Amino acid sequence: MSRVLHLPFCEQELSSINCGDEVLISGILYVGRDQVHKRLFEAIVSGAELPFDFNGNAIYYMGPSPAPEGFAIGSAGPTTSARMDPFSPLLLKHGLRVMVGKGPRSKDVVDAVKEYRGLYLQAYGGCGALYCSTIKSVESIAYPELGPEALIKLEVENFPAFCIIDSRGNSFR
Amino acid sequence: MKLEKLIEDALIKAIRILPEDVEKAIRKAEKSESSEFGRIALKAIVDNIDIAREKNIPLCQDTGMFWCLAEIGRDARVNLKKLEASIIKGAKSAALNGYYRKSVVEDPIYDRKNTETNLPPIISYCLTEGDNITLSFLLKGFGSENCSSVRMLNPTAGEEGVINAVVDMMKAAGGKPCPPCFIGLGIGGTMDRAAFLSKKAFFRKGRESELEKKIKDRLNTLNIGPGGLGGENTVLSVQMLTEPTHIAGLPVAMTVNCWADRKAQVVILGGYDE
Numbered sequence: 001m002s003r004v005l006h007l008p009f010c011e012q013e014l015s016s017i018n019c020g021d022e023v024l025i026s027g028i029l030y031v032g033r034d035q036v037h038k039r040l041f042e043a044i045v046s047g048a049e050l051p052f053d054f055n056g057n058a059i060y061y062m063g064p065s066p067a068p069e070g071f072a073i074g075s076a077g078p079t080t081s082a083r084m085d086p087f088s089p090l091l092l093k094h095g096l097r098v099m100v101g102k103g104p105r106s107k108d109v110v111d112a113v114k115e116y117r118g119l120y121l122q123a124y125g126g127c128g129a130l131y132c133s134t135i136k137s138v139e140s141i142a143y144p145e146l147g148p149e150a151l152i153k154l155e156v157e158n159f160p161a162f163c164i165i166d167s168r169g170n171s172f173r
Numbered sequence: 174m175k176l177e178k179l180i181e182d183a184l185i186k187a188i189r190i191l192p193e194d195v196e197k198a199i200r201k202a203e204k205s206e207s208s209e210f211g212r213i214a215l216k217a218i219v220d221n222i223d224i225a226r227e228k229n230i231p232l233c234q235d236t237g238m239f240w241c242l243a244e245i246g247r248d249a250r251v252n253l254k255k256l257e258a259s260i261i262k263g264a265k266s267a268a269l270n271g272y273y274r275k276s277v278v279e280d281p282i283y284d285r286k287n288t289e290t291n292l293p294p295i296i297s298y299c300l301t302e303g304d305n306i307t308l309s310f311l312l313k314g315f316g317s318e319n320c321s322s323v324r325m326l327n328p329t330a331g332e333e334g335v336i337n338a339v340v341d342m343m344k345a346a347g348g349k350p351c352p353p354c355f356i357g358l359g360i361g362g363t364m365d366r367a368a369f370l371s372k373k374a375f376f377r378k379g380r381e382s383e384l385e386k387k388i389k390d391r392l393n394t395l396n397i398g399p400g401g402l403g404g405e406n407t408v409l410s411v412q413m414l415t416e417p418t419h420i421a422g423l424p425v426a427m428t429v430n431c432w433a434d435r436k437a438q439v440v441i442l443g444g445y446d447e
Contacts, residue, residue: 022213035285065234065274074272075225075234080316080349102316103349103401124217124400125316125351126433128234129225147287148234148274160217162210162402173403 003163005121008056009098014119017163019172023121025159029060029100031152033079036143037087044094051142051151054091058098063148064138065128073135073154075128078102081120085109092116100161114169121161134159176256176445180263180308183437184239185271188231188312195355195409195434196222202353202399202406211404215353218399218432232433236273237312239264239294242373246303249444256445257296260308264294276315297369305442309376312435317354318428320346323368326423335360336388338425343392343408348401351431356392358385358413359426367424370414375428375436377412385411399432 003017007027017023030052032040043050061081065074081101088099089112097118102125105113113120123131134156142151164172191199199222203215225232241260245251267273268291277292278285301307322345324338339358346354359370381389389411398404409432418424 020210063234063274065231065236066272068230068272071228071230074274075231075236077221077234079235080319082349102351104347122400122402124214124221125348126233126314126431127217127221129228129230129232130217130221132230133224133228147289148276162213162400 007058007098009058014097015117015167017119017166019163019166019170021163023161023163025100025121025161026157027155028057029154029156029159030057030141031060031062031154033061033063033149034083035146035149036151037084037091039143041087041090044090052153054095054097057096058100059096060123060154061099061101065148067138071132073132073138076131076135077126077128078123081105088112092118105165110165110169110171113165113167117167118165119163119167120165122164123159123161131159176259176439176441177263177266179439180260181266181270183439184264184267184310184312187310187435187437188236188271188273189225189229191222191232191433192436198409199353199432202409206399206404206406208398208402208404210402211398211400211406214398214400214402215406231272232435233314233431234274235276235314235316237314237435238277239291240311240313240372241294241296242309242376243296243298244301244307244309245298246305246444247300248304249306250304250446251306251444252446255447256306259445260296261292261294265290265292304444305440306445308439308441310437311372311375311430312437314431314433317350317431320350320429321371321427323364323424323426325364326425328421328423330423332384334423335425336391339388339427340391340395342427343395343397346429347397350429351433352397352401353399353406353409353432355430355432355434356388356408356411357428357430358388358411359428360413360424361416361418362424363418364424366416367426370416371426371428374412374414375430375434376438377414382413385413388413
């Protein structure tokens with residue numbers, strides 16, 4: 001089934017999405033991958049302030065290529081989610097609910113998504129040019145020293161994804 | 174045209190436009206895939222190929238690590254110092270002018286500081302027959318490379334052992350490497366030689382062998398499918414190279430390339446000694 005998800009999300013829209021649904025995302029999408037996850041994890045453990053409010057927001061595992069002139073961003077497809085697995089349950093415990101990446105997740109992540117009524121969506125791997133065309137604007141948020149791995153904020157429109165784990169903890173396949 | 178410019182142009186094109194046979198295989202898969210969800214993923218991939226070509230931007234944000242096989246004919250005229258400099262300069266310019274993502278870090282364990290240039294490239298020099306120099310490049314993305322692996326089998330494992338090892342490695346990869354994948358296999362030699370052959374195999378010429386077809390068919394029964402969403406298109410090609418090995422072993426290496434099987438080749442007729 002086709003669904004839409006506006007971000008920041010409302011509970012009703014989030015819980016209407018089932019695993020196996022195609023989902024079009026519009027709105028605000030925060031972006032962070034390996035090093036950002038390590039830092040967010042460490043910030044939570046040490047009680048430091050987080051660089052963005054998890055409440056209502058989503059994180060996209062991605063590191064873009066540089067933007068050519070006239071583009072908001074370069075190629076911008078998902079990276080492999082499994083590498084974020086060691087960090088995700090703690091982030092979910094601290095209020096993060098929606099994750100967008102590619103590929104399967106660990107059992108711990110599936111369990112955490114169920115416990116905290118989250119959502120794991122898969123973007124189509126390798127489709128960086130396609131995702132570039134859905135991104136309207138880019139804003140730098142934190143850790144610029146990480147270069148292509150920095151924490152940034154996107155505004156997206158009709159960003160295509162696929163629900164792998166829904167808020168009831170049901171998994172696709 | 175200067176060699177470094179030829180290399181630069183080939184590498185800039187390679188991350189935007191797939192080799193003809195690769196694109197053809199993907200489009201064919203999109204038409205034939207029987208899984209509804211697999212078809213959704215393939216449709217996104219085909220759209221992506223069209224958008225990258227039309228907007229002249231990289232197919233994937235992971236523009237990969239430069240991997241280069243420099244095959245030098247034993248009868249080629251060659252200035253090795255200039256050849257090496259041209260490969261490095263060509264790669265560096267491609268990364269800069271082709272909007273490659275800066276994806277290479279200096280120290281792998283501790284500070285992981287970005288080199289900011291996508292250098293160094295990984296270059297292997299080999300001697301071959303004839304008087305030409307052939308430079309074969311892979312733009313090696315790491316979503317797929319993280320799924321590449323080597324198994325050291327028993328010498329008695331035979332064909333079934335090889336097939337089972339490859340099936341096992343692909344099962345472990347699952348949906349992670351952006352299937353449908355292109356598989357390179359290196360069999361024999363030593364552990365490192367098998368790994369090297371598994372990359373060189375992507376440039377193997379000639380028809381598909383019986384064993385390659387057998388492995389491809391087995392992998393396509395795993396139902397990993399496009400995007401890992403299920404279907405019979407898990408791999409679109411298997412290419413294999415074999416070499417002599419030790420009486421005690423049977424090394425089997427697999428390199429996984431994602432559907433964006435990006436390659437470039439530059440052939441220098443008669444060698445390079447300018």
